Amino acid sequence: MTSPRLDAQMAFLTEAEKLRTILRATPIGDGSRQENSGEHSWHIALYALILAEHAPEGVSIDRVIRMLLIHDIVEIDAGDVPIYLQSADTQSDTEAAELEAAKRIFGLLPDDQAADMLALWQEFEAAESPDAVFAKSLDRFQPPNLNLVNGGGSWKTYNVTFDELDRRVGKPVRRGAPTLWNWIAPKIRAVLR
Amino acid sequence: MTSPRLDAQMAFLTEAEKLRTILRATPIGDGSRQENSGEHSWHIALYALILAEHAPEGVSIDRVIRMLLIHDIVEIDAGDVPIYLQSADTQSDTEAAELEAAKRIFGLLPDDQAADMLALWQEFEAAESPDAVFAKSLDRFQPPNLNLVNGGGSWKTYNVTFDELDRRVGKPVRRGAPTLWNWIAPKIRAVLR
Numbered sequence: 001m002t003s004p005r006l007d008a009q010m011a012f013l014t015e016a017e018k019l020r021t022i023l024r025a026t027p028i029g030d031g032s033r034q035e036n037s038g039e040h041s042w043h044i045a046l047y048a049l050i051l052a053e054h055a056p057e058g059v060s061i062d063r064v065i066r067m068l069l070i071h072d073i074v075e076i077d078a079g080d081v082p083i084y085l086q087s088a089d090t091q092s093d094t095e096a097a098e099l100e101a102a103k104r105i106f107g108l109l110p111d112d113q114a115a116d117m118l119a120l121w122q123e124f125e126a127a128e129s130p131d132a133v134f135a136k137s138l139d140r141f142q143p144p145n146l147n148l149v150n151g152g153g154s155w156k157t158y159n160v161t162f163d164e165l166d167r168r169v170g171k172p173v174r175r176g177a178p179t180l181w182n183w184i185a186p187k188i189r190a191v192l193r
Numbered sequence: 194m195t196s197p198r199l200d201a202q203m204a205f206l207t208e209a210e211k212l213r214t215i216l217r218a219t220p221i222g223d224g225s226r227q228e229n230s231g232e233h234s235w236h237i238a239l240y241a242l243i244l245a246e247h248a249p250e251g252v253s254i255d256r257v258i259r260m261l262l263i264h265d266i267v268e269i270d271a272g273d274v275p276i277y278l279q280s281a282d283t284q285s286d287t288e289a290a291e292l293e294a295a296k297r298i299f300g301l302l303p304d305d306q307a308a309d310m311l312a313l314w315q316e317f318e319a320a321e322s323p324d325a326v327f328a329k330s331l332d333r334f335q336p337p338n339l340n341l342v343n344g345g346g347s348w349k350t351y352n353v354t355f356d357e358l359d360r361r362v363g364k365p366v367r368r369g370a371p372t373l374w375n376w377i378a379p380k381i382r383a384v385l386r
Contacts, residue, residue: 006376009243014342016239017222020232029210039213042235046209046262050202050306062255069239069258113243149207183199 005110012108015076022075025082025154026143035146037072037080044068047138054179055134067124067135070117077101083143083168084158098125127172137176140169144188155192162192198303205301208269215268218275218347219336228339230265230273237261240331247372248327260317260328263310270294276336276361277351291318320365330369333362337381348385355385 020038028035035043045068052061072080078097086094106117123129127136144165147153155165165188173181213231221228228236238261245254265273271290279287299310316322320329337358340346348358358381366374 003372003376006247006372010338010376013236013240013243014222014338017236017339020221020228020236021223021225028213029207030214032214035213036232038232038235039229042231042238042262043206043210043213045235045238045258047206049259049262050206050302054199062258065238065255065258065262066242069235069242109243145203145207146210179196179199183196183203 008108008110009113012105015105015108016073018076019073022072022080024080024143025084025157026146027150027153029146029149031150031153037075040142041069041072044138044142047142048135051138051177051180054177056130056176059130059134063131064135064138067120067131068138070121071124071135071139073105074098074101074121076105082154082158083140084154084160084164086168095125133176135176137173137180140172141177141180141184144169144184148184148187148191152191160192162189165192201301201303202306205298208298208301209266211269212266215265215273217273217336218277218350219339220343220346222339222342224343224346230268233335234262234265237331237335240335241328244331244370244373247370249323249369252323252327256324257328257331260313260324261331263314264317264328264332266298267291267294267314269298275347275351276333277347277353277357279361288318326369328369330366330373333365334370334373334377337362337377341377341380341384345384353385355382358385 017038019041020036022037023034024037024040026035027033045065048061048064048068055061055064078094078101081094102118102121106114106121108114109117124132124135127133143154147155154160170181170185210231212234213229215230216227217230217233219228220226238258241254241257241261248254248257271287271294274283274287295311295314299307299314301307302310317325317328320326336347340348347353363374363378
């Protein structure tokens with residue numbers, strides 16, 4: 001059976017699979033290796049499912065899950081920039097590379113789906129809608145939870161202080177999910193200067 | 194802030210993370226290593242999102258995605274049994290081990306969520322509801338797509354013939370998503386005896 005539409009969908013799904021070859025700064029829980037962006041996407045989608053009750057009123061958890069499933073796909077072309085290496089100097093280059101990547105990769109899909117997925121990714125990146133703000137907060141909340149069990153992980157790699165973590169991680173987590181920040185902050189304070 | 198409910202949710206999410214240490218029979222697309230069950234769960238949730246239009250009428254894609262996010266968590270305790278090693282002789286032992294695992298792992302959650310997640314997992318396993326039938330078909334449809342790009346993968350490992358694949362994989366894919374089976378069957382036939 002020939003189906004150009006299904007061919008395009010499968011070309012996207014086969015390309016997307018490469019996301020698991022992109023390594024992140026945070027080690028997995030047992031500390032044995034770095035987390036990859038594919039399994040990270042699964043883990044935070046599961047965060048969304050389980051922590052739904054901590055989202056602000058009006059957030060659609062199913063939309064948040066959809067957003068989290070695709071939020072990192074641009075890294076196949078653009079790579080992952082560890083949060084502790086992000087700076088105002090390089091931000092516009094990173095954003096341009098990620099937009100290029102989004103257009104190429106989502107562009108493998110049939111036109112209607114390509115437009116839908118690009119819009120969903122741009123909504124996540126803009127971090128303005130309630131769904132995107134909550135999704136971003138989960139994306140920032142998961143790595144410290146890993147570092148608390150893996151022995152310090154990326155905090156050690158980048159000599160992170162509590163103040164720096166508060167600025168880069170605490171702020172977005174508080175914005176979308178203050179309950180989650182209040183829960184984890186004392187645990188981080190106990191191990192970071 | 195103390196919150197026994199959030200403590201329980203986070204204990205579950207931190208335990209669930211171990212799913213990515215469980216290796217499956219199928220190699221990832223570039224053939225460099227075996228796929229793990231965490232990233233597999235992400236990839237097939239993405240399949241559900243993108244292939245939604247190929248689901249039978251009445252299927253809720255968001256429920257399918259939720260199901261796929263949790264469908265393999267039992268493997269943390271019970272391991273993954275490659276489909277080409279599954280047999281009627283060992284099936285009841287596997288099922289018993291998986292039910293034990295589901296009770297322990299979902300049991301880390303607050304009681305209401307533990308019951309919800311156990312029910313969702315049991316619905317998937319029973320493969321009777323339209324959502325579960327479609328979810329199962331995606332779980333079976335993804336590995337052949339990987340083997341088509343990774344150079345034969347688990348088909349080589351287990352000397353799989355087309356007839357055996359048709360019985361173990363074709364049947365459940367056809368049941369939940371005949372369009373997807375019709376699309377992939379000739380591609381598999383071209384490489385398997």
